[in-house]
Amino acid sequence: MIAAAWTTESHSARETIALGRRIGRAARPGDVAALVGELGSGKTRLAKGMAEGLGAASAREVTSPSFVICHEYLGGRIPFYHLDAYRLRGEADLVAIGSDEILAGDGLSALEWADRAAGALPPDHLEVRLEVTGRDARRLTFTPHGAQSERLLEGVRSGG
Amino acid sequence: MKILGIETSCDETCAAVVADGRRVLSNVVASQTDVHRKYGGVVPEIASRAHLEALVPVVGEALEQAGAGIDAVAVVHRPGLIGSLLLGVTAAKTLAWLHDLPLVGINHVESHIYAACLEREALPFPCVGLVVSGGHTSLYTCDGPRSQTLLGATTDDAAGEAFDKVASILGLPYPGGPSIDSASERGSPKAVHFSRPWLGPDSFDFSFSGVKTAVLYHVRGYGAGAKTRRTDLTEQEIADVAASFQECVVDVLVTKTLRAAEVCGLDRIIVGGGVAANRRLRARFEQEAAAAGLDLILPPMPYCTDNAAMVAGLAYHYVQGGGVAGLDLEARA
Numbered sequence: 001m002i003a004a005a006w007t008t009e010s011h012s013a014r015e016t017i018a019l020g021r022r023i024g025r026a027a028r029p030g031d032v033a034a035l036v037g038e039l040g041s042g043k044t045r046l047a048k049g050m051a052e053g054l055g056a057a058s059a060r061e062v063t064s065p066s067f068v069i070c071h072e073y074l075g076g077r078i079p080f081y082h083l084d085a086y087r088l089r090g091e092a093d094l095v096a097i098g099s100d101e102i103l104a105g106d107g108l109s110a111l112e113w114a115d116r117a118a119g120a121l122p123p124d125h126l127e128v129r130l131e132v133t134g135r136d137a138r139r140l141t142f143t144p145h146g147a148q149s150e151r152l153l154e155g156v157r158s159g160g
Numbered sequence: 161m162k163i164l165g166i167e168t169s170c171d172e173t174c175a176a177v178v179a180d181g182r183r184v185l186s187n188v189v190a191s192q193t194d195v196h197r198k199y200g201g202v203v204p205e206i207a208s209r210a211h212l213e214a215l216v217p218v219v220g221e222a223l224e225q226a227g228a229g230i231d232a233v234a235v236v237h238r239p240g241l242i243g244s245l246l247l248g249v250t251a252a253k254t255l256a257w258l259h260d261l262p263l264v265g266i267n268h269v270e271s272h273i274y275a276a277c278l279e280r281e282a283l284p285f286p287c288v289g290l291v292v293s294g295g296h297t298s299l300y301t302c303d304g305p306r307s308q309t310l311l312g313a314t315t316d317d318a319a320g321e322a323f324d325k326v327a328s329i330l331g332l333p334y335p336g337g338p339s340i341d342s343a344s345e346r347g348s349p350k351a352v353h354f355s356r357p358w359l360g361p362d363s364f365d366f367s368f369s370g371v372k373t374a375v376l377y378h379v380r381g382y383g384a385g386a387k388t389r390r391t392d393l394t395e396q397e398i399a400d401v402a403a404s405f406q407e408c409v410v411d412v413l414v415t416k417t418l419r420a421a422e423v424c425g426l427d428r429i430i431v432g433g434g435v436a437a438n439r440r441l442r443a444r445f446e447q448e449a450a451a452a453g454l455d456l457i458l459p460p461m462p463y464c465t466d467n468a469a470m471v472a473g474l475a476y477h478y479v480q481g482g483g484v485a486g487l488d489l490e491a492r493a
Binding site: 038039040044059060061063064066067068069070071072096097098132134135 | 328
């Protein structure tokens with residue numbers, strides 16, 4: 001069963017980072033955020049906030065993992081794994097770098113371009129869809145896919 | 161002293177032998193670009209397998225060209241694709257253990273700066289070093305081959321990554337860097353103004369994600385239904401957008417690097433990394449460094465893109481200065 005989705009608007013990159021911080025603050029080990037949205041929709045911004053919310057890295061330090069596919073930030077409350085399927089062909093390629101172990105692991109994971117590697121996601125994950133609604137405006141739709149991600153979403157909605 | 165270098169951090173399988181940190185005796189590169197072009201991107205499993213297949217012949221050829229007698233083995237152990245790094249590190253450890261040779265672990269980004277030291281009489285330090293590639297955009301002050309201080313780096317997309325993504329927005333083929341470079345030849349760099357991400361007057365950081373988004377908006381518009389308003393660009397329009405985007409990135413890279421030299425009181429600039437092969441970037445650096453009276457070192461093309469000569473060269477200074485690793489050397493993404 002899929003619980004109710006939550007939709008919210010961001011009016012700037014700064015607000016998107018702030019939303020990410022709420023995810024970081026609410027996260028528990030093994031939580032997975034699947035980020036879906038076109039180029040420039042704010043996926044990396046959201047991940048920057050997640051790292052900050054965990055105290056794992058500053059927003060400035062979190063850069064796009066498109067090139068090396070996975071960045072790890074181990075300095076926070078729990079580890080932050082920032083993955084990116086942009087350059088991949090599909091889930092088999094993500095699994096090949098050990099994504100199973102990372103996603104089921106001891107930290108919070110964010111997977112950019114999750115729709116390109118959907119089969120590599122654990123069944124219970126928080127899907128975050130980002131849509132461009134204006135020059136700086138984005139619509140974010142959070143959809144939980146199980147009990148763990150419902151709890152995460154609840155934490156995000158209550159401000160982390 | 162002859163050092164064997166191995167580099168497998170991303171798409172290329174590389175091995176080289178360098179004498180005394182400077183003289184390149186062999187420099188062998190097996191590229192996977194054709195494989196990745198076929199799939200439109202890097203495929204880690206295929207990348208690892210291709211490294212595995214290429215590694216032994218590439219190392220063999222580098223050794224054969226250089227002649228016998230290796231004194232140490234060096235390998236890039238960070239950063240990069242973890243599976244690919246592991247193959248190079250395992251090969252290097254095995255060779256070091258079998259032949260009882262010192263092992264050196266090298267940072268890929270630092271070795272891109274060292275590329276400028278190869279085949280030169282004197283070491284070009286102190287200087288400002290810019291490393292600009294698919295995975296990195298970093299500005300350093302460099303006091304010596306092992307002494308680098310980071311001034312600033314990308315806060316989102318590396319320059320090479322922005323080139324790749326903008327090429328994809330414009331429908332240009334992979335890899336994006338060379339595609340944008342050639343398309344730009346036919347376009348006007350002033351056709352579209354993309355605002356330059358300076359990030360404040362004193363910042364040495366870089367941010368190219370917003371420029372990428374600006375290109376996207378220019379091509380498709382934004383807001384609800386943006387995708388359906390996607391413009392069918394003419395060849396000329398594509399060339400104009402490519403040239404204008406490239407000019408924006410080049411402007412920021414050149415300006416910040418020259419300002420770093422001025423602020424830090426240094427009169428020499430080194431540019432390394434795959435994006436240093438971009439013709440417009442090279443031309444602008446040459447013009448503006450000359451105008452500012454700065455000494456500019458742009459390594460020859462084979463030492464800009466990933467190679468193992470820069471790895472073997474840098475390793476010499478680790479062996480000499482006490483920076484040898486143990487067989488527990490780990491690969492780190």
